[in-house]
Amino acid sequence: MDFTDEQIERYSRHIILPEVGGVGQKKMLDARVLLIGAGGLGSPAALYLAAAGIGHLGIVDFDVVDLSNLQRQIIHNTERIGTLKTESAKQTILALNPDVEVTLFNERLTSQNIMRIFEGFDYVVDGTDNFATRYLINDACVMAGKTNIHGSIFRFEGQVTVFKPKEGPCYRCLYPEPPPPGLVPNCQEGGVLGVLAGVIGNLQVVETLKLVLGKGKPLIGTLLIYDALATEFRRLKLKRDVNCPVCGESPKITELIDYEEFCGVSR
Amino acid sequence: MPVKVRIPTPLMKLTANQSEVTAEGNTISEILNNLDNQFSGIKERICEENGSPRRFINIYLNEEDIRFLDAEKTQVKDGDEISIIPAIAGGH
Numbered sequence A: 001m002d003f004t005d006e007q008i009e010r011y012s013r014h015i016i017l018p019e020v021g022g023v024g025q026k027k028m029l030d031a032r033v034l035l036i037g038a039g040g041l042g043s044p045a046a047l048y049l050a051a052a053g054i055g056h057l058g059i060v061d062f063d064v065v066d067l068s069n070l071q072r073q074i075i076h077n078t079e080r081i082g083t084l085k086t087e088s089a090k091q092t093i094l095a096l097n098p099d100v101e102v103t104l105f106n107e108r109l110t111s112q113n114i115m116r117i118f119e120g121f122d123y124v125v126d127g128t129d130n131f132a133t134r135y136l137i138n139d140a141c142v143m144a145g146k147t148n149i150h151g152s153i154f155r156f157e158g159q160v161t162v163f164k165p166k167e168g169p170c171y172r173c174l175y176p177e178p179p180p181p182g183l184v185p186n187c188q189e190g191g192v193l194g195v196l197a198g199v200i201g202n203l204q205v206v207e208t209l210k211l212v213l214g215k216g217k218p219l220i221g222t223l224l225i226y227d228a229l230a231t232e233f234r235r236l237k238l239k240r241d242v243n244c245p246v247c248g249e250s251p252k253i254t255e256l257i258d259y260e261e262f263c264g265v266s267r
Numbered sequence B: 001m002p003v004k005v006r007i008p009t010p011l012m013k014l015t016a017n018q019s020e021v022t023a024e025g026n027t028i029s030e031i032l033n034n035l036d037n038q039f040s041g042i043k044e045r046i047c048e049e050n051g052s053p054r055r056f057i058n059i060y061l062n063e064e065d066i067r068f069l070d071a072e073k074t075q076v077k078d079g080d081e082i083s084i085i086p087a088i089a090g091g092h
Helices: A005-010 A021-030 A042-052 A085-096 A114-118 A131-144 A194-213 B009-015 B028-038 B042-046
Strands: A032-036 A056-060 A101-105 A123-126 A147-154 A157-163 A222-227 A232-237 B002-006 B020-024 B057-061 B081-086
Touching: A021 A194, A032 A042, A042 A056, A042 A085, A042 A123, A042 A194, A056 A085, A085 A101, A114 A131, A123 A131, A123 A194, A131 A147, A131 A157, A147 A194, A157 A194, A194 A222, A222 B081, A232 B081, B002 B028, B009 B042, B009 B081, B020 B028, B028 B042
Parallel strands: A032 A056, A032 A123, A056 A101, A123 A147, B002 B081
Antiparallel strands: A147 A157, A157 A222, A222 A232, B002 B020, B057 B081
């Protein structure tokens, strides 16, 4: 299996799990996961994926670390304020686990660069903060056949699901079009309990690892809703829509769309 | 017949911050009208003018999306739970 002594020790708590074993750990070391956003969801996701020994992580972000990020974006720290989030994330990841090969994309995702960035990755963890990018990621995942591990948060509530092309629905099967600006709340204005990003980002990691290992039942066709105030998880069934504009029987959307970026303005 | 309706965070302003309310009606459509009588303006946030849910909001009867049942005409019975689930984008 070609583990070094150090790797056998580092991953020993995985390797002794019958569901993982040496074979599963090897799968993780060979896996290629792309994280979109090194923010609230991306921070815990990157940390746990790296700790687990996901061998190749890609990180897409164009932003710099801001003091107001640190209430939840735990991959960064106070000393890194003003530095690129991708660089900051890479530093933390390599300090945690030098086995991980990190590729950085310091750019804003657009219809022009997304397919180039997606190349070479099998799984996409969506940790963005706006509808324009979420729809772009969805459509590109459907077209390129990549599995999209979706998470989103608002105040005390989070949603997690897995969109696996052909096997289950996609984001547009749920919501065919992005909401118009003005009808959904603004993320900054809405606020978010910092640790909620940790809960949801880590659920995205659990789903990613299950998919990589081929174990358990991933959240394909199921939307998991977490209500932190009520301490409640709810599962809702998601179905493929035969009329889906991108993954349906006769798709209307065959090219990637750059929607105007907004995260919504409150009424 | 009274059913439990789960209100999503973005609409809780209209329900005096209640995440769970009770509404009366035999169909989803009647439930939505009853909700609007109790919490004025909520239906307009959930539905288009023609009464069907907006495209970025889904309504579930228990675990099932009503689009795959009888949409707004879907019958509800005592003890059912209705969830209103809007798309949310936050992640940063």
